[in-house]
Amino acid sequence: MGLEMIAVEIADYIVLKKIILVLFCIILFCKIVRYMFSLLKEEKEPITILVTGAAGQIGYALVPMIARGAMLGPNQPMILHMLDIEPATESLKGLKMELIDAAYPLLRGVVATTDVVEACKDVNIVVMVGGFPRKEGMERKDVMSKNVSIYKAQASALEQHAATDCKVLVVANPANTNALILKEFAPSIPEKNITCLTRLDHNRASGQISERLNVLVSDVKNVIVWGNHSSTQYPDVNHATVTTNSGEKPVRELVVDDNWLNNEFITTVQQRGAAIIKARKQSSALSAASAACDHIRDWVLGTPKGEWVSMGVYSDGSYGIPTGLIYSFPVTCERGDWNIVQGLKIDQFSREKVDKTAQELIEEKTLAKSCLN
Ligand SMILES: NC(=O)c1ccc[n+]([C@@H]2O[C@H](COP(=O)([O-])OP(=O)(O)OC[C@H]3O[C@@H](n4cnc5c(N)ncnc54)[C@H](O)[C@@H]3O)[C@@H](O)[C@H]2O)c1
Numbered sequence: 001m002g003l004e005m006i007a008v009e010i011a012d013y014i015v016l017k018k019i020i021l022v023l024f025c026i027i028l029f030c031k032i033v034r035y036m037f038s039l040l041k042e043e044k045e046p047i048t049i050l051v052t053g054a055a056g057q058i059g060y061a062l063v064p065m066i067a068r069g070a071m072l073g074p075n076q077p078m079i080l081h082m083l084d085i086e087p088a089t090e091s092l093k094g095l096k097m098e099l100i101d102a103a104y105p106l107l108r109g110v111v112a113t114t115d116v117v118e119a120c121k122d123v124n125i126v127v128m129v130g131g132f133p134r135k136e137g138m139e140r141k142d143v144m145s146k147n148v149s150i151y152k153a154q155a156s157a158l159e160q161h162a163a164t165d166c167k168v169l170v171v172a173n174p175a176n177t178n179a180l181i182l183k184e185f186a187p188s189i190p191e192k193n194i195t196c197l198t199r200l201d202h203n204r205a206s207g208q209i210s211e212r213l214n215v216l217v218s219d220v221k222n223v224i225v226w227g228n229h230s231s232t233q234y235p236d237v238n239h240a241t242v243t244t245n246s247g248e249k250p251v252r253e254l255v256v257d258d259n260w261l262n263n264e265f266i267t268t269v270q271q272r273g274a275a276i277i278k279a280r281k282q283s284s285a286l287s288a289a290s291a292a293c294d295h296i297r298d299w300v301l302g303t304p305k306g307e308w309v310s311m312g313v314y315s316d317g318s319y320g321i322p323t324g325l326i327y328s329f330p331v332t333c334e335r336g337d338w339n340i341v342q343g344l345k346i347d348q349f350s351r352e353k354v355d356k357t358a359q360e361l362i363e364e365k366t367l368a369k370s371c372l373n
């Protein structure tokens with residue numbers, strides 16, 4: 001065999017090796033893609049969610065949202081536990097029938113009960129709506145004594161029977177103080193796992209800006225609701241922006257009316273709950289249910305990059321807010337954990353409002369403790 005022939009054979013061999021390598025890579029790539037798809041299709045374990053006060057009006061709006069996947073996403077199956085009190089037994093039964101009739105694909109089981117132990121068994125997420133609602137003309141403090149005793153009792157049941165890492169959202173008013181009572185009487189639940197709903201106020205603030213500027217509400221970012229879910233809350237737009245064709249613009253720059261932002265905007269958001277009660281003769285329900293889904297979704301699945309939301313959380317002293325209060329702060333969430341956004345500038349106007357609502361929470365805490373004695 002001449003040298004030329006040997007060179008040709010070696011070249012053929014190298015080409016063949018390259019072809020085999022390319023084929024091998026293609027097969028490997030296909031296998032990886034198939035594996036990724038199989039992971040995506042893989043059935044997740046159901047998460048157990050408890051809604052207390054499920055037979056009430058927020059409950060009636062909330063449970064179908066949860067069952068449709070609005071809270072935990074379209075691929076997360078769930079088992080729903082629904083708790084209410086004896087007089088609501090029949091309407092709770094009816095709600096269970098309707099959930100079955102709605103044939104929600106993600107809903108893998110429904111427990112409708114008036115037994116708090118059965119309701120709390122192994123729950124992973126708890127939305128506490130049960131309680132005595134404020135009626136027209138009533139102050140939130142009027143319902144305090146009725147609700148703190150409910151929250152004390154339910155804290156013990158959760159502590160003993162819920163999953164050890166359960167996440168709790170308190171909706172029922174006074175939401176911040178009910179959450180604080182729950183925290184005090186369920187000391188084994190990590191304090192970071194007990195929160196209250198101020199997302200409704202946050203969404204209301206974004207909604208008012210969107211209406212005023214005629215922009216999409218989804219383009220309004222980073223409003224803050226500080227403090228109590230009450231008329232002393234402080235809706236703050238000093239760090240808020242709107243996404244426009246020419247980038248992110250500060251809300252103040254676009255509104256060009258500091259008088260409106262510092263007065264009417266704040267009181268409209270603060271008084272929105274009362275305005276809805278006046279109009280409907282019942283407190284807000286669908287917007288509260290939707291906000292509860294937003295709160296849990298962002299907490300569990302994370303907030304979008306560069307955005308924060310408002311959540312009532314246990315104060316660690318950030319922004320000079322005393323520890324020992326459940327206070328609404330701007331937070332970002334990642335991998336099921338929230339963190340208070342640090343380093344935001346608080347001007348004198350804001351400082352007074354942030355402190356005023358903290359002061360109301362201190363007073364509510366004292367009142368709640370006296371109701372327990
Ligand atoms: N945080 C917020 O943003 C926000 C918004 C709207 C309403 N709320 C509050 O949410 C709460 C519920 O409002 P709603 O309109 O659904 O009231 P609702 O009266 O229609 O429903 C409350 C339900 O709780 C039940 N309940 C009472 N005691 C209970 C107990 N010990 N255990 C379990 N269930 C119990 C009642 O039987 C009723 O079915 C109220 O306190 C309301 O003020 C909070």
Ligand SMILES: O=C(O)C[C@H](O)C(=O)O
Pocket residue numbers: 133134140173200272273274276283284
């Ligand atoms: O029930 C209320 O007091 C009002 C409610 O908290 C709301 O903000 O709509």
